[in-house]
Amino acid sequence: MVERTPLRIRDRFGYENAQVSRSTEAAFMFVHVLADDAAKLSDLCGILDRRFRVAAERLDVDVKLSEAPHAVVVRADLRVVKNIAALKKRSARMAKIPKRIFLVEEPSHVCISQAYALGATLALPGAINQSKLLAALANPAEPERASPNGEPHQDNAVEVAAAAIGSMFTAVSLGEPIDVTGTKEAGGQIADRITERGLNEWLTTVRRHHEGTYQHCLLVTGVAVDFGLRLGLRRSDLERLHSAAMFHDIGKATIPLAILDKPGRLDVDERTLIETHPVAGYDFLKAHTGVSAEILDAVRHHHEYLDGSGYPDALCAESIADIVRMLTISDIFAALIEHRHYKPTMRRAEAYDILSRMQGKLEKALVAAFKEVALTR
């Protein structure tokens, strides 16, 4: 039985259908919906107001809410300057809301990274996927952690790292230089976080908040960090590894999202295009100071195999550096355990089984050492 009462603030933004619903336990959750026009608000409320209490607001109208929402859902064209300005104006208030879901209309690297720069905890590109949105809202928000002085604060290592990857992808898309130091520092924050809380918590948090290539880059860096910790690398060597991981797929910024995020198998032309990303990344990064020859090597060669069957240069064992061998194992494992909305998530044991059956392609001793990372950490 759904009981509806009119939303108190609806007259202020001229939106007729906004309502407060109470039906299930989910209805106690209060969701703030923001959009850049009334039709989008109407569509979104049509999806949400059967499950949640909803307050709808147009971006060009500033409404004071009577209580703090549990989540905010934003649907706006992030190529439009006045929409970005309106969201920036709300950023301090929005930062206090645990779940901030941006439905990104234009599925481009630039708009997705804009969403993260504006504080999104999850960016869903393209047409609205109702079941995905409802599932994202129904998942519990990340718990707040206490700071050393006892004050609660949002832990933001994931957001900092996602923003760094987002700004890298934007820079490549626009042909601008990237922030090399900031990207390395974000990798350092991932290392600190995993040293403190372990790999499992990182995997869970990243997979809950991020999709597609962002999720992949964050997972690879986390897995590589934990692999380095398992092997007892010195701090400076761990930094080399997580820096290489942060940059490894930067060349994917040149590949359309429709191909990167395509559900199911790629055709031959799409596969050929995807396989251009190591060289594209290498070519882009080599013009930057602060990017070592070792990082360039890792970016270019993380899809090479010891038996010479990899790409782009079909290198053989002796030409593949240790750090690249470690990165390749982390990369394959992370790709296998990614959350994709169109398929079930592979269990870590199954992913490790696949890795260990790639005989001749990966270094046996490293794969053996990786077992503990894959299964127990």
Ligand SMILES: [Fe+2]
């Ligand atoms: Fe790659």
Ligand SMILES: [Fe+2]
């Ligand atoms: Fe990758």
